[in-house]
Every structure is written in C-alpha cells, then in structure tokens.
Amino acid sequence: MGGDHGPAVVVEGAATAVREFGASVILVGDRDTIEREVARLSVGDLGLEIRHASQVVGMAETPSVALRRKRDSSLRIAAELVRDGHASAFVSAGNTGAAMAIAMFVIGVLRGIDRPAIAAVLPSLKRYTVLLDVGANVAPKPWHLFQYALMGHVYARGILGVDRPRVGLLSVGEEEGKGNELTREAYDQLKESSLNFVGNVEGRDIYNGSCDVVVTDGFTGNVALKVAEGTVALYSQFLREAFRSSPLAKLGYLLARPALQLVRQRLDPRRYNGAMFLGLNGIVVKSHGGTDALGFANAIGVAVDLVQQGTNERITAELRRLEQEALRVRPARAS
Numbered sequence: 001m002g003g004d005h006g007p008a009v010v011v012e013g014a015a016t017a018v019r020e021f022g023a024s025v026i027l028v029g030d031r032d033t034i035e036r037e038v039a040r041l042s043v044g045d046l047g048l049e050i051r052h053a054s055q056v057v058g059m060a061e062t063p064s065v066a067l068r069r070k071r072d073s074s075l076r077i078a079a080e081l082v083r084d085g086h087a088s089a090f091v092s093a094g095n096t097g098a099a100m101a102i103a104m105f106v107i108g109v110l111r112g113i114d115r116p117a118i119a120a121v122l123p124s125l126k127r128y129t130v131l132l133d134v135g136a137n138v139a140p141k142p143w144h145l146f147q148y149a150l151m152g153h154v155y156a157r158g159i160l161g162v163d164r165p166r167v168g169l170l171s172v173g174e175e176e177g178k179g180n181e182l183t184r185e186a187y188d189q190l191k192e193s194s195l196n197f198v199g200n201v202e203g204r205d206i207y208n209g210s211c212d213v214v215v216t217d218g219f220t221g222n223v224a225l226k227v228a229e230g231t232v233a234l235y236s237q238f239l240r241e242a243f244r245s246s247p248l249a250k251l252g253y254l255l256a257r258p259a260l261q262l263v264r265q266r267l268d269p270r271r272y273n274g275a276m277f278l279g280l281n282g283i284v285v286k287s288h289g290g291t292d293a294l295g296f297a298n299a300i301g302v303a304v305d306l307v308q309q310g311t312n313e314r315i316t317a318e319l320r321r322l323e324q325e326a327l328r329v330r331p332a333r334a335s
Helices: 007-021 031-041 063-069 074-083 096-106 142-158 181-192 218-243 247-267 293-308 311-321 323-329
Strands: 026-029 049-052 089-092 117-123 128-132 167-170 197-201 213-215 275-278 283-286
Touching: 007 026, 007 031, 007 293, 026 031, 026 074, 031 049, 049 074, 063 096, 074 089, 074 096, 074 283, 089 293, 096 275, 096 283, 117 142, 117 218, 128 142, 128 218, 142 167, 142 181, 142 213, 142 275, 142 311, 167 181, 167 218, 181 197, 218 247, 275 311, 283 293, 293 311
Parallel strands: 026 049, 089 283, 128 213, 167 197, 167 213
Antiparallel strands: 117 128, 117 275, 275 283
C-alpha cells in the first residue's frame, strides 16, 4: 500500500516476479483495492494471495505512531507473516523508518547483532559494491560498524559470489587515523579482525572497484546514496541536452545510441532496486518508493536470492565463528 504509486505498481511488480523468478507472493493491504488492480491487470491466474489489512502507514508517519496506533497495518501484518513462518520474506516500498521499526519489534534481530543495517548494492567499474548502512542507524557505535562489515562480507560472498570480499571503511582520507572518533575506533576493531579489511576508503572508492563492501554510518551512507542518484540524473539530463543541441549532435546520438543504451541499462536504478535490512531474524527488503513495476519486481528478486542463499543462516554461522574475536574487539557496554 506504500510508495509513491501504491498498489498499481506493487501488484504489477508482484505479477512480474511470479513470472520471472517463480516467486509465490502474498499481497498485503486493502483487499478491495488490491482485487481491483489484479482484475485490471488480468493476473488473477497467477495465484497471488491477498491478506486484508485495514490500516496503512503513511509515508510521513513516525515509526512510534506506526507501532502504537497501526496494529492492523499492511506493514505489521506482512512482518507477522514472516515471524509466523507463513512467508519467507517481506518486501515494501513504504515508509522506511516504520518498516524497520515494525520489523525489529515483530521479527526481531539475529543473535549477536545489536543494530540492523540497510545495505544497497551499487554498480562499480569491476562489478558491484555493497554499501551499508544507508539509513537504518544514523548514530552507530564502533562495534555496530564492525557488525555491518561482517554482514556485508557475508552478503558479498553468498549473494555476489566474491570469494574474499575486500571491506573498506568510508572516511575523509585513506590514511590510518583519518576521520572522526567513530571511524578511528571502528578502524582499530576492523584491523584486528580476520575480515579482509583494506583500510579507509573515500567516496570515489564506492564505484572504482577497489573494494567490495563499504561500511559507514546510516547518515553518511544515505547522503552518499542520494548524491549518487542525483549525479546519475544530472548527467543523464546533460547528455539529453547535448544530443539535442544541434543537427550534428542529433546525428551523433543516432550513431552512439546502441552504446548509450548499454550504459543506460547498466546504470538503470531499477536493476539495483531492493535494499536489504541485514541483521533481522527474517528477510526484509525495502524497495525505492518511486520505482516502477520492474523495479519492484527486482526488489522481490532480491528477497528470493536472500532466502535461497540462506543469508541469515550464513550471518549467524559467521557470527558464531567469530564470536570470540568479536568479544575481543568489542568493548564491554550496557545493553
């Protein structure tokens, strides 16, 4: 029910995911509205199940309001389906803060994880880079960044197939000792770990392929992600204006169009839609609220991959393996 376009995009995206990924989808929300969309798209034969929810969490509502006053919201019911084992994953294009709060409250977090992180997969010159956190925790502690690095390492190995992921810590310079107190303390913990830690990295390293996982706090990560989205949109507009500037430029566009289409496909944000809430005791994927049906289908595809690869089980196993190490590098603290 959430996102910029609501059920119109979600139902079509779900139908695409059924066809493309073999997913079995439960649509959670207002039954009458969903049934109208299913009929409009003529996808009633795909086995889409509907669970009615009498409430909707608005995009501007606070997580506390969503938790206390929206006990029959589509977000809450979807999370309960995962908790109770009726669904393997929960995908939403709605309110990010409310989705995270509800998921933490209803589904819970993995043992050994203090704070979940939102992870985004971005294109790089070599392949992909996992960036986390991009918005779940804007004021983490150093040991949270250590846990983010661990979860990013597991994701890069299990989902992206990187044998020994290179983990970088986002800072204002590559030299050891650069950055604020958070990054300096996190640096020391990561340096002592068995992860393939390559040290501090800068913003450009997210895209140049020098590392596979980039770790930062949720405030910085979210800003970095939104700057990247804006930069892609800016240069796309620059290219359109340049190719329309003269008859010769228009001819150049015709000649370059096949190559430009390849670039466009590689940078298409719909291909990378679906940020993962890593660290929860269940699979939760957040779709961009402004995406279209193809983008939402790809978010469901991300959830399918996470389930099939046993991502949470891998994270738990890695936490067990590094439990003694994590206790050594993580300071004692109150709960």
